[in-house]
Amino acid sequence: MLKSFRAAVTLSVMTLTALGTSSALAAPLKVVASFTVIADFAKNVGGDRVSITTIVGPDGDAHVYEPSPADAVAMAGADVVLVNGLHFEGFLQRLVDASATKAAIVTLTKDVTPIDFKPEFADADAAEGAGKTVTDPHAFQSIANARIYVKNIAEAFCAADSEGCVGYQTNAAAYTKKLDALEGEVKAAIQSIPEEKRVVITSHDAFGYFEHEYGLTFLAPQGISTDSEPSAADVAKLVNQVKQDKAAAMFIENITNPRLIEQIASETGIKVGGTLYSDALSQPDGPASTYIDMMHNNIAQIKGAILGS
Numbered sequence: 659m660l661k662s663f664r665a666a667v668t669l670s671v672m673t674l675t676a677l678g679t680s681s682a683l684a685a686p687l688k689v690v691a692s693f694t695v696i697a698d699f700a701k702n703v704g705g706d707r708v709s710i711t712t713i714v715g716p717d718g719d720a721h722v723y724e725p726s727p728a729d730a731v732a733m734a735g736a737d738v739v740l741v742n743g744l745h746f747e748g749f750l751q752r753l754v755d756a757s758a759t760k761a762a763i764v765t766l767t768k769d770v771t772p773i774d775f776k777p778e779f780a781d782a783d784a785a786e787g788a789g790k791t792v793t794d795p796h797a798f799q800s801i802a803n804a805r806i807y808v809k810n811i812a813e814a815f816c817a818a819d820s821e822g823c824v825g826y827q828t829n830a831a832a833y834t835k836k837l838d839a840l841e842g843e844v845k846a847a848i849q850s851i852p853e854e855k856r857v858v859i860t861s862h863d864a865f866g867y868f869e870h871e872y873g874l875t876f877l878a879p880q881g882i883s884t885d886s887e888p889s890a891a892d893v894a895k896l897v898n899q900v901k902q903d904k905a906a907a908m909f910i911e912n913i914t915n916p917r918l919i920e921q922i923a924s925e926t927g928i929k930v931g932g933t934l935y936s937d938a939l940s941q942p943d944g945p946a947s948t949y950i951d952m953m954h955n956n957i958a959q960i961k962g963a964i965l966g967s
């Protein structure tokens with residue numbers, strides 16, 4: 659009995675020794691990601707060494723999200739908290755305060771060149787500040803920026819877990835190669851659309867960086883946040899522009915109520931072209947459960963609606 663117990667102990671010590679060249683035995687790095695896109699990047703960089711909790715889940719709207727007590731618990735226990743910044747997560751400061759987390763709060767847009775939001779339809783209303791320039795927070799819709807997020811995640815993981823650093827950097831480099839390939843596909847897809855047809859309508863202005871990077875114009879009755887309803891005048895103005903045939907297609911977004919887009923569709927006779935994933939990935943069994951699939955889905959929807967293919 660005692661002998662077999664000793665044998666078992668010896669065996670498990672040997673197993674541990676075999677596993678343990680580095681800190682592979684340590685508990686995984688506890689990472690909180692503010693929303694699904696960041697969680698996907700973090701998974702690609704962190705692999706098995708990290709366990710990730712996502713605050714705003716699939717199809718969720720970070721602009722208006724209300725944190726739960728479980729979110730505060732996850733924040734309190736985190737080693738690293740990854741956020742977008744640029745006021746994308748309206749709930750962030752409240753949650754940081756409520757959780758009293760000691761984790762590093764890493765803002766992934768810190769080396770991104772921010773672009774200003776120029777309202778075309780949405781009035782500079784109370785939410786966005788009359789006449790005030792507002793920074794567009796949706797930087798992740800540019801793949802060039804996605805590479806910056808990934809680099810920042812690798813640096814944050816290295817700072818929190820130096821023994822895993824080589825692995826994080828290797829993973830980040832491999833994933834960055836996939837992003838490079840994706841960028842080529844997105845550019846080619848937009849180039850295949852005749853220039854005069856590169857205008858589409860969505861419900862809120864989530865695609866400013868995509869527009870800036872790839873040359874497709876997005877019009878939206880709501881501004882860069884979803885926290886206010888567009889005015890009747892904004893909607894009428896958009897309907898007029900659509901009737902002058904300046905927009906080639908119209909899309910609903912996975913995070914917003916489709917009612918407004920359906921109203922504009924019925925007033926203009928333009929068919930709704932499908933769903934674009936703007937501020938969140940889909941459920942795991944949906945068409946956009948990773949960042950790369952989100953981009954594939956969006957360019958396929960846009961090309962399909964405009965070119966009919």
Ligand SMILES: [Zn+2]
Nearest residue numbers: 864882883937
């Ligand atoms: Zn948004």
